[in-house]
Amino acid sequence: MKTAIVTGAARGIGLATAKLFASEGWQVAMIDRDGPELARAVPEVATGFGIDCDISQPDQVAAMVAGVLDRTGRIDALVNNAGVADFGPIEETDFARWRAVMATNLDGTFLVSQACIPALKERGGAIVNIASISGLRGSTLRVAYGTSKAAVIQLTRQQAAELGEYGIRANCVAPGPVRTKLAMAVHSPEIIAAYHDAIPLNRYGTEEELANAIVFLAGDRASYISGQVLAVDGGFETTGVGLPALRGQKAGRDG
Template sequence: MSQPVAIVTGAARGIGLATTNLLLGEGWRVAMVDRDGDELSASAGALTDVLALPYDISDPEQVTRAVDETRAAFGRVDALVNNAGVADFGPIEETDFARWRRVMETNLDGTFLMSQAVTRDLARQGGAIVNIASISGLRASTLRVAYGTSKAAVIHLTKQQAAELGEHGIRVNCVCPGPVDTKLALAVHSPEIRAAYHDAIPLNRYGSEREIAEVIAFLCSTRASYVTGQVIAADGGFESTGVGLPALREAGPA
């Protein structure tokens, strides 16, 4: 079949599920990968043209099974969205090696393993990899020594992949979301934190899961056929403000 196929990891909820829904609306078939089997079943149950794969991308054997089953069911892979991630925050002195590895094995190792597993498939007709990093990979912040470092590594991995895989017709790009209105953010961000983010973001609001998905879907599509090796901050302008103070932005020309 000529209908394109995408693999989306971390697809049971949040940005991964929003991306899945958007791609389905654009005529893709989607292999939804998530280690939370119950949530994945609930999310995939109402959808058509999907394959639910309850696998953990930090495990090389499960990665192989996920890709093999996608290939068997759909016959091709045209895009990979490396969205699955672990957000485990804490002070440096409280980040033991177990916490460090828990973050790295999904955020970095899983992204590497999934990308490597689909390279042969993508090279057949040309395809795209979209890695999901974070604004925390572009600018340092407290409590994110493992998370921020993992996402910075994903950003550089994207550039390495783009440089090497371009000759096979494979485009690789990275999306760095800023604060997004996910269920997790709503649960853990106090009114004070939300107000501080609003003050620091030029668009003065959180993004939506759908807004991030729109960027991802564009990079998967042939509309982005000459775009590779790029890092796109979908963050309402948060990264561009650097360490500038909101009060100074309101002061007007000096």
């Protein structure tokens, strides 16, 4: 049975991805540092098993990957989904806040990928890194988060360039606004309305829609796709210079 590692699998996009892998016959190693929440999530994934791990800690990462291999004997896909968000103005983002974001979002993605490479080489596996639309475009209050996700995108390209000769594919998914429980708890009606105005599809994405893209890139149907960044965002990235107020207006001309 093919084995996928999914980090940040206790909730949200990670849990939806683990469920989809399981439905397609994969064994899923569900990784998270929130042990109690992970324990609640694992029974929802038929072929899943959980391992507590803080991916920012090299020793824990090494032990986690060894544990997966001891149990399954193989790693066919790695989904680096675990991440933290700490939003705030540049001047109020002290170095401790900056490092806390980088430690998980960038360092953790690097550490888990590196630890999995020997096993991925054996089968020509796939890495799917989860970045964000905030890594593709500037935004307010995201100096650490957006920079970390932009770095994840570049890390993905480095992985694709260097690991391709071993049959390892590396791709990146950049989610736009997603209707997670956390987002709905912190997004005011005004924020939700503003996002709807800015997104051509006029809605948030779902966790399942993100999972569809992730599992596709991890599987054989994407066998000749590597080094790519797929924005799953309802067209959000396309609207950088478009004003929502102008939508629906018919083109006119002077004279």
